[in-house]
Amino acid sequence: MGTATEETAGLVSDVTATLVESVQAYLGSILDQRDFPANLAEAMRYSLLGAGKRLRPILVIQSCQAVGGKVSEAMPAAAAIEMIHCFSLIHDDLPAMDDDDLRRGQPTNHLRFSEAQAILAGDGLLTLAFEIMATEVQPPEVAAACCAELASAAGVVGMVAGQVADLEAEKSGVASLEQLEAIHRRKTGRLLCAALSLGARIADADTETCEALDNYGKCVGLAFQIADDLLDITGDRHKMGKGVRKDADHGKLTYPSLWGEPQSRQKARQLIEEACHSIELLGERGRRLEALAHFVLQRDH
Amino acid sequence: MGTATEETAGLVSDVTATLVESVQAYLGSILDQRDFPANLAEAMRYSLLGAGKRLRPILVIQSCQAVGGKVSEAMPAAAAIEMIHCFSLIHDDLPAMDDDDLRRGQPTNHLRFSEAQAILAGDGLLTLAFEIMATEVQPPEVAAACCAELASAAGVVGMVAGQVADLEAEKSGVASLEQLEAIHRRKTGRLLCAALSLGARIADADTETCEALDNYGKCVGLAFQIADDLLDITGDRHKMGKGVRKDADHGKLTYPSLWGEPQSRQKARQLIEEACHSIELLGERGRRLEALAHFVLQRDH
Numbered sequence: 001m002g003t004a005t006e007e008t009a010g011l012v013s014d015v016t017a018t019l020v021e022s023v024q025a026y027l028g029s030i031l032d033q034r035d036f037p038a039n040l041a042e043a044m045r046y047s048l049l050g051a052g053k054r055l056r057p058i059l060v061i062q063s064c065q066a067v068g069g070k071v072s073e074a075m076p077a078a079a080a081i082e083m084i085h086c087f088s089l090i091h092d093d094l095p096a097m098d099d100d101d102l103r104r105g106q107p108t109n110h111l112r113f114s115e116a117q118a119i120l121a122g123d124g125l126l127t128l129a130f131e132i133m134a135t136e137v138q139p140p141e142v143a144a145a146c147c148a149e150l151a152s153a154a155g156v157v158g159m160v161a162g163q164v165a166d167l168e169a170e171k172s173g174v175a176s177l178e179q180l181e182a183i184h185r186r187k188t189g190r191l192l193c194a195a196l197s198l199g200a201r202i203a204d205a206d207t208e209t210c211e212a213l214d215n216y217g218k219c220v221g222l223a224f225q226i227a228d229d230l231l232d233i234t235g236d237r238h239k240m241g242k243g244v245r246k247d248a249d250h251g252k253l254t255y256p257s258l259w260g261e262p263q264s265r266q267k268a269r270q271l272i273e274e275a276c277h278s279i280e281l282l283g284e285r286g287r288r289l290e291a292l293a294h295f296v297l298q299r300d301h
Numbered sequence: 302m303g304t305a306t307e308e309t310a311g312l313v314s315d316v317t318a319t320l321v322e323s324v325q326a327y328l329g330s331i332l333d334q335r336d337f338p339a340n341l342a343e344a345m346r347y348s349l350l351g352a353g354k355r356l357r358p359i360l361v362i363q364s365c366q367a368v369g370g371k372v373s374e375a376m377p378a379a380a381a382i383e384m385i386h387c388f389s390l391i392h393d394d395l396p397a398m399d400d401d402d403l404r405r406g407q408p409t410n411h412l413r414f415s416e417a418q419a420i421l422a423g424d425g426l427l428t429l430a431f432e433i434m435a436t437e438v439q440p441p442e443v444a445a446a447c448c449a450e451l452a453s454a455a456g457v458v459g460m461v462a463g464q465v466a467d468l469e470a471e472k473s474g475v476a477s478l479e480q481l482e483a484i485h486r487r488k489t490g491r492l493l494c495a496a497l498s499l500g501a502r503i504a505d506a507d508t509e510t511c512e513a514l515d516n517y518g519k520c521v522g523l524a525f526q527i528a529d530d531l532l533d534i535t536g537d538r539h540k541m542g543k544g545v546r547k548d549a550d551h552g553k554l555t556y557p558s559l560w561g562e563p564q565s566r567q568k569a570r571q572l573i574e575e576a577c578h579s580i581e582l583l584g585e586r587g588r589r590l591e592a593l594a595h596f597v598l599q600r601d602h
Contacts (some may be wrong), residue, residue: 036457037465046458091424096416115397119420120465122391126424127456130431134448140376144444147435155428156337164338164421 015288016058019071023057024049024077025193027082036124042111043121044128048086051104053299055224056081056195061293063199063213066285076136077146077198082135082156083129085191091124092163126154137202146198153194162187176255184225192224193217212278216289219275224296226268229254230261231299272297308524316589317359320372325350326359326430327376328383331433337425344414344422345429349387351592352405356525356593357382357496363593364500364514367586377437377449378499382432385455386492393464438503447499454495454536455483463488475554485526493525513579517590520576527569531562532600548577573598 031045055207057078064074093100093108095115100108110118130147152158165183174180196217200210233256240269255264279286332346358379364522365375394401396416401409413420425454438444442486453459466484475481501511534557556565576594580587 034458039469040457040462040465051508087424091420094420096420104499116395117465119392119395119397122424123388124425124457124461126427127452127461130448131452134435134445134452140442140445141440144435144438144441144448147431147445147448151428151432151435155432156341156425157335160421160425160428161337161341164341164418167417168338168340229444241313277464 016292019058019061020054022071022075023054023061023078023082027081030079030128032222034128039113039117040120040124043109043117044124045085046106046112047090047103047109047121048083048125050106052082052086054082055296056191059192059195059217059289060199060202062288063272064203065194065199066213066282066289067200067204067205067209068202068285069199073138074199076132077150077202080129080133080146080150081191081195081198083132084150084159087122087125087129088154088159088163090118090125094118097163097167101220102250138183142201142204145201149194149201153190158186158190158194159188162190177258180255181222184222186288188225189218189221192221192285209281212281215278216275218291219271219278220293222294223268223275223293225300226255226264226271227297230241230257230264230268233261257300268297304587317593320359320362321355322582323353323372323376324362324379324383327380331380335429339415340418341421341425342412344418345412345425346421346494347407348391348404348410349384349426351407353383354425355383356597357386358591359593360493360496360518361500361503362499363589365504366513367502367506367580367590368501368506368510369584369586370500370504374439374503374543375500376435378451378503381430381434381447381451382492382496382499383432384426385451385460388423388426388430389455389464391419391426395419398464398468443502443505446502448499449550450495450502454491459487459495460489463532471553478559481554481556481559482523485523489526490519490522492524510582513582516579517576517594520572520579521594521597524569524572524576524594527556527565527572528598528600530557531565534562570597 028045029046031048032040034041053093060078060081061071061074065071070134089103090109092098093103102108102109106112108118109121129150133150134143137146139211151170154160162183166187169183170243174183183192193214194217196213197210205213232254255267259267270295276290279289280290312391328349332342332349337344361379361382362372362375366372390404393399393411394404395411402407402412407413409419410422414422430451434448434451436443438447455461463484463486467488470480470484475484494515495518497514498511501514506514533555556568559565560568573594580590583590
């Protein structure tokens with residue numbers, strides 16, 4: 001299995017690669033410190049510590065740093081959001097949902113273990129995310145605000161709702177751009193925005209900065225989805241670590257199917273420009289977030 | 302479908318029946334206030350607002366009241382814990398888990414809707430519980446402590462771990478009383494204790510009172526499980542609203558199979574006495590918790 005570090009190193013910068021390593025170590029230490037059933041631990045570890053870009057935790061940390069906060073202050077929220085992301089991947093891959101067999105180049109959790117273990121590993125990661133957020137983020141009133149933010153982004157008006165809408169669209173088809181954007185905004189956009197917002201909250205950002213980071217998050221989130229759709233057509237199964245052309249072959253509405261490939265690329269580039277423009281008020285401190293935005297566009301997996 | 306109120310009214314007292322109605326109304330209002338996909342809302346509503354004893358929310362409220370707090374202060378935590386309980390029932394009933402077809406007298410969530418909807422309804426309730434706890438419990442530092450308590454009781458060292466151990470025991474068999482108690486302590490005991498602890502935290506109880514309520518919770522939790530095992534043998538399928546003799550017919554280790562029926566009843570009575578003894582320091586304010594403890598023993602469903 002490729003490590004998270006191998007996946008990201010060189011793509012953004014050495015600074016980011018070091019952060020990915022720190023996130024990885026922190027996630028591992030959380031699992032090590034807790035005394036829970038061995039097979040549950042194994043299933044959680046398999047998905048949480050396997051290959052992954054760690055985009056959401058990096059966004060939490062770099063958002064916090066961009067507002068003057070420290071990596072260590074952002075780390076618990078960074079870990080929590082990665083757990084939420086990982087829970088969603090495990091449950092989305094289940095036979096009753098998207099029924100996927102490959103994730104990040106490895107058999108999906110329910111194939112490697114069992115359906116029951118995969119459901120429980122997902123439930124466990126979702127719960128653990130809130131435990132870490134509530135106990136490790138300081139001060140406690142910021143922890144409560146971060147729990148609320150994460151729950152809202154992950155839950156019934158956010159990511160869970162997005163998966164419901166996505167499953168429905170599988171059956172009845174997506175009719176319009178508005179519907180497509182509404183799905184993605186909830187399924188991936190809200191959690192990416194939450195990553196930025198969590199980092200900003202922890203560093204005690206002012207309202208103007210929070211709004212700037214939120215707009216950056218919205219633009220990057222949509223660009224990320226367009227890039228994902230493009231990778232589904234042009235990507236390499238080996239690099240992607242999952243099946244390609246799944247969407248295209250299923251006749252699913254995607255940005256390239258709606259706009260064509262060149263216009264989709266252009267739209268994604270525009271969004272990244274807008275994202276970078278949004279955070280100009282951060283000055284030099286915003287440079288890493290700018291680089292990260294460009295990475296979203298250039299990634300090949 | 303019998304309402305929660307019909308189920309509980311008269312069994313404890315009019316006071317409790319009124320509380321159950323308030324909890325029911327509060328849970329309904331949470332679902333009404335949020336704009337989420339219609340079929341997700343329907344699946345969540347079906348399980349959350351259907352018949353149920355509402356034991357955990359009542360414990361939160363009466364624990365809070367016993368320490369001098371108000372019903373309104375305890376209500377968000379009461380709702381959150383019922384959502385967590387409900388999430389666990391939906392996921393435990395899934396085909397990949399216990400594969401149950403009847404719950405509270407109605408088809409289980411995945412039979413009434415679909416497996417995908419049931420998984421997502423469970424995920425949605427789990428997430429919503431933390432959202433309500435983090436935003437509605439006051440002050441925020443108590444909200445953070447309550448989120449941590451709930452996550453720990455529900456998660457990888459609590460309820461989720463209990464379900465993992467229970468599924469394992471289904472395969473390999475439970476060998477000893479210690480193993481049986483370890484499963485129940487995590488699967489049901491931790492969440493019942495958390496209910497007491499949440500109420501106490503919200504009412505700002507001192508350490509001695511918290512410990513007394515914790516011991517009450519441990520005793521009531523174990524008595525509850527013994528009563529459940531007894532109901533599996535002697536219960537009425539109609540009143541129970543789920544299959545009976547499931548455990549007995551599967552040769553599962555239960556308290557009655559280990560100790561016999563009379564001794565199990567005696568042990569449960571002793572535990573209830575110990576529970577009531579634990580909270581003597583609360584004086585008159587503890588009377589409702591005493592009555593609730595006795596109800597656990599006398600319930601017929």
